[in-house]
Amino acid sequence: MRRQRYSAxxxxxxxxxxxxxxxxxxxxxxxxxxxSDKQTDTLLKQAVADIWVYVLSHPRKIFLLALAGVxxxxxVFGNYGVVARLRMEAENRMLKAHxxxxxxxxxxxxxxxRSAHDPETIERIARExxxxxxxNETLFIIEDE
Numbered sequence: 001m002r003r004q005r006y007s008a009x010x011x012x013x014x015x016x017x018x019x020x021x022x023x024x025x026x027x028x029x030x031x032x033x034x035x036s037d038k039q040t041d042t043l044l045k046q047a048v049a050d051i052w053v054y055v056l057s058h059p060r061k062i063f064l065l066a067l068a069g070v071x072x073x074x075x076v077f078g079n080y081g082v083v084a085r086l087r088m089e090a091e092n093r094m095l096k097a098h099x100x101x102x103x104x105x106x107x108x109x110x111x112x113x114r115s116a117h118d119p120e121t122i123e124r125i126a127r128e129x130x131x132x133x134x135x136n137e138t139l140f141i142i143e144d145e
Contacts, residue, residue: 055062076082115121126132133139 074081078084116125123132127134131139131141
């Protein structure tokens with residue numbers, strides 16, 4: 001018993017040489033592929049069978065190759081691998097640059113603290129920062145808009 005494909009036009013269903021390309025239901029036992037599809041399928045099955053035979057006939061070699069592959073992946077992508085080392089080196093360079101900037105700030109602040117004991121420096125800071133003025137001096141404050 002042959003199943004029919006459901007379509008809008010039932011006359012097309014019998015004359016369609018490749019029912020899977022047009023879509024729809026295909027029953028058991030219907031021919032759906034071309035000769036080249038079957039040949040490709042046969043070659044693929046043969047290749048898989050040949051590979052399986054090779055694997056079964058050389059288990060030690062396959063095991064060592066798999067072990068070497070895992071080892072290489074671990075060396076490259078492991079917690080202490082090449083990728084992690086490159087990431088750590090980049091972070092180290094960034095932290096060293098940050099440390100140098102902070103050390104320059106410390107040196108600058110140390111110089112300010114040492115000069116803070118000088119009366120002229122105290123007067124200059126008071127005049128600039130807090131708008132203080134000397135006796136008999138008029139102060140004009142001009143604000144930028």
